[in-house]
Amino acid sequence: EQRRQYDLCHGCRLCWNLCPVFPDLFDLTDSVQGEMEQISAGQFSQIESNCFQCKLCWVVCPYTSPHEYNLDVPRMIARSKFVRAKNEGIKFSKKIIADQDRLAKLAGGALAPFTNFANSFPPTRIVSELVLDINRNAKLPEYKTQTFSSWFNKHYGTCLKPSDNPVKKIAFFPSCTIDYNDTQIGKAAISVLAHNNVEVILPDHQCCGMPLMDIGEYDKSVDKMNFNLNSLSALIDQGYEIVVAQPTCTLVMREDYPQMSENKELSQKVATHTMEIGTFLTQLAREKLLNRDFKKPLGKIAFHVACHTRAQAMGINSPRLLGIIPDTQVDTSEYCSGHDGSWGVGKKTFPIAIKIGEKLFNNLSKSSPDLIVSDCPLAARHIEIGTGIRPIHTVQALAAAYGLSGEQ
Secondary structure (H helix, E strand, O other): OHHHHHHHHHHHOOOOOOOOHHHHHHHHHHHOOOOHOOHHHHHHHHHHHHOOOHHHHHHHOOOOOOOOOOHHHHHHHHHHHHHHHHHOOOOOHHHHOOOHHHHHHHHHHHHHHHHHHHOOHHHHHHHHHHHHHHHOOOOOOOOOOOHHHHHHHHOOOOEEEOOOOOOOOEEEEEHHHHOOOOHHHHHHHHHHHHHHOOOEEOOOOOOOOOHHHHHHOHHHHHHHHHHHHHHHHHHHHHOOOOOOOOOOHHHHHHHHHHHOOOOHHHHHHHOOOOEHHHHHHHHHHOOOOOOOOOOOOEEEEEEEOHHHHHHOOOOOOOHHHHHHOOEEEOOOOOOOOOOOOHHHEEEEHHHHHHHHHHHHHHHHHHHOOOOOEOOOOOHHHHHHHHHHHOOEEEEEEEEEOOOOOOOO
């Protein structure tokens, strides 16, 4: 299957400039004049190690399903990684980083100040580079003493019901990044949803599993998937839609869960009822249910369209949503930031990731915007390195336009 798909890529080459995988692949296939049988699985694996699952090759590929060629290079590489991990094992350092729920228990809560100090202390970063393979110059997430889930439960208990007659009911899946690190995004999301008379519950949840998939840890990623599927399915039966504030988690739940789950009916039900928060709020606007009582214009916004938003083929909704705000101009950029998680901060791969993101950084900066907005908190870290400006999430921009504090 590798040879079949890569043979088609060899003849097409539309993806030659998207990431390091394809230039290396074409150098390899050219060296054997396209004779795929001369290339070993080990040679393919070496090339595939630079795939960070941005999915842009799938977005631009003319031969994806329903075309008879049915190309899906990112999914094939993910399958290859699962097989390789089963046969060769996974480095302990990668396992530590990939299990975000366990890592947060070790690094967050009361220990958060110590973790954050260590992550900003140069000698500690040198040790992390040697032991955990994390580049000393990469921007790492900041842990909070209180998780978003704890904050929500403290303020609202089991359910936020802004009125006796809410316009919609949603289950808010925060993602591990927002739950443990960028909690301010979750708080802004709740304030915007409440302002729009949306009932919100916080489901029992675990990490979506993407970091574990990224290192080839199949069994543990399936365990997390099954936990989330069972929890979310029960809420869908009660009339709740699943709304997610991070594109990667949304993509995993909509695309990867149906592919990986043995229960196709269950996984497809969850996939069908899951969407990004920008898509949900745009639907409110189309149904004339969105609160348009904006207090503050946002001026010129440079908006980064996340790769995993594009890969869902659900439309680019958040920029349209922000465009509703009076006296607000939104310019979009669809280049990749180079951040996927562990690959984006790796000792050897971080410089490559930043190089990939340069087009995006330059494009976002060129118009001297008042705000940079990205719905991907991981991409935001690279954008901050490349532009000197920390992007905010769409919900934070909306909260500012509404004049909300973000912690109602």
